[in-house]
Amino acid sequence: MSMKSKRNGTSTSPNKPVDPSTEPPVGAALEITDKHLTVTLRDGRTIITPLEWYPSLVRATPEQRANWRWWGDGSAIHWPALDEHLGIEAMLRGNPSYEYTRQLSNAAA
Secondary structure, eight states, X not given: OOEEOSSTTOEEOOSSOOOTTTSOXXXXXXXXXXXXXXXXXXXXXXXEEEGGGOHHHHHSOHHHHHOOEEETTTTEEEEGGXXXXXXXXXXXXXXXXXXXXXXXXXXXX
16 A cells, blocks of 8 residues: 655655654665665555655765664654764654755745
């Protein structure tokens, strides 16, 4: 079963019913391709977002992208060499990075 979020570009797919009010999203696995950032959560859900939402990751080398770690309790992903930090909750809400949003605003002006 696949569900599309309200925000175009993000999808999640649950493997079992989840009550988000009782289970905070915690990462279990991460995959980065040239097009997408995919996070598998401990509760079985998968978040897929366009890589273009994270300009610093787009500009990064494959080696820099591969150098990441879970932040805190696994509620975020951190790339130390890039000074990039992505919260899983924001990804679930379909929020692109501030840098991407700013670029869109500047392009529209």
